[in-house]
Amino acid sequence: MTASNNRKRAAVMRLIRKGLLTPDEAAGLTSTPKDLVEYWALREGIDIATTRAIYLLKIWRSELIEEQQDSARPRKKMNAERRPQSEAQRS
Numbered sequence: 184m185t186a187s188n189n190r191k192r193a194a195v196m197r198l199i200r201k202g203l204l205t206p207d208e209a210a211g212l213t214s215t216p217k218d219l220v221e222y223w224a225l226r227e228g229i230d231i232a233t234t235r236a237i238y239l240l241k242i243w244r245s246e247l248i249e250e251q252q253d254s255a256r257p258r259k260k261m262n263a264e265r266r267p268q269s270e271a272q273r274s
Contacts, residue, residue: 192213192223196224199220199231202235202238202239205231
């Protein structure tokens with residue numbers, strides 16, 4: 184493995200550790216077999232499935248919070264032309 188490949192592997196392992204990549208995605212980025220990526224993760228003590236699940240759960244929770252905040256904000260009524268009602272009345 185050349186230095187370039189070592190850097191690729193290190194970068195991919197950082198992304199896997201954060202839950203941002205699946206083994207298939209990591210294999211594609213590094214042009215290596217998925218089994219090798221899984222071996223790297225195992226050797227570094229990374230449980231890919233759990234790490235990914237935790238990341239997705241955090242994203243899911245933040246989306247729910249954002250949706251809750253959006254639904255709490257008052258919205259302007261829109262007419263058929265999708266303009267705020269106040270603009271439609273001026274026309």
